[in-house]
Amino acid sequence: MEGPRPVVLSGPSGAGKSTLMKMLLRDYVGVFGFSVSHTTRGPRPGEVDGKDYHFSNREAMQEDIDDGKYIENAEFSGNLYGTSKSSVDDVRAKGLICILDVEIQGVKNIKETDLDPIYVSIQPPSIEILEKRLRDRNTETEESLQKRLEAARVDMELSNEPGMFDALIVNEDLEEAYEKLQSVLIEEITKVQSTKKERCNS
Numbered sequence: 001m002e003g004p005r006p007v008v009l010s011g012p013s014g015a016g017k018s019t020l021m022k023m024l025l026r027d028y029v030g031v032f033g034f035s036v037s038h039t040t041r042g043p044r045p046g047e048v049d050g051k052d053y054h055f056s057n058r059e060a061m062q063e064d065i066d067d068g069k070y071i072e073n074a075e076f077s078g079n080l081y082g083t084s085k086s087s088v089d090d091v092r093a094k095g096l097i098c099i100l101d102v103e104i105q106g107v108k109n110i111k112e113t114d115l116d117p118i119y120v121s122i123q124p125p126s127i128e129i130l131e132k133r134l135r136d137r138n139t140e141t142e143e144s145l146q147k148r149l150e151a152a153r154v155d156m157e158l159s160n161e162p163g164m165f166d167a168l169i170v171n172e173d174l175e176e177a178y179e180k181l182q183s184v185l186i187e188e189i190t191k192v193q194s195t196k197k198e199r200c201n202s
């Protein structure tokens with residue numbers, strides 16, 4: 001498909017991916033679009049079906065995975081997560097930079113496809129700070145928090161492998177991390193903004 005390159009945002013749960021992505025969507029209306037994933041985990045308070053996730057069940061998701069409707073899928077902390085082809089196509093068809101928020105197995109799976117995104121890893125300053133952020137977010141049970149911290153340790157190691165990511169951003173100060181993220185994506189942002197301007201002027 002023609003158009004701007006998608007962006008894969010990855011990194012440990014609690015590192016700040018959603019926070020940074022929401023900042024991009026807020027500041028660049030008509031430039032970015034979020035690929036809404038499917039998951040078997042239950043919604044958190046305030047999460048909206050079809051906006052934050054397509055909340056599903058394992059049987060339905062597995063059937064669609066088997067039917068080839070997903071670009072990638074992975075098991076994370078006891079739940080199934082996946083990116084459907086239609087979620088990405090819907091965003092790309094509008095000429096927007098499609099943002100995919102996926103864990104590390106999803107990154108590896110996407111590398112086997114022809115999507116050709118920009119790969120960005122958002123990392124916490126330390127595992128201790130990550131734990132504090134996850135606890136303060138108040139979304140996890142002790143069991144799921146421990147699973148996420150274990151997955152975070154694996155992620156923090158794998159993310160440093162050469163060639164895994166185009167950019168690694170440590171999210172210590174939020175504004176500084178956001179500045180870095182914008183600078184990594186500036187070429188694609190400018191492309192979309194120029195196309196929009198040309199359309200307005202013609």
Ligand SMILES: Nc1ncnc2c1ncn2[C@@H]1O[C@H](COP(=O)(O)OP(=O)(O)OP(=O)(O)O)[C@@H](O)[C@H]1O
Pocket residue numbers: 011012013014015016017018019020133134136137171172173174175
């Ligand atoms: N730079 C920062 N300093 C302090 N707190 C932060 C920072 N960035 C994000 N947070 C907070 O940390 C928590 C985790 O952030 P967020 O939910 O964006 O992480 P995430 O990577 O999207 O997690 P998940 O993968 O579980 O969805 C949130 O409560 C958020 O407000």
Ligand SMILES: Nc1nc2c(ncn2[C@@H]2O[C@H](COP(=O)(O)O)[C@@H](O)[C@H]2O)c(=O)[nH]1
Pocket residue numbers: 010011012013017037038041072073074076081082083101102103104105106107
């Ligand atoms: N491989 C995929 N990973 C995904 C997808 N959507 C989200 N995620 C990742 O799951 C964890 C947990 O998310 P949470 O919302 O339960 O906190 C996080 O690391 C996300 O990046 C997906 O479609 N595929």
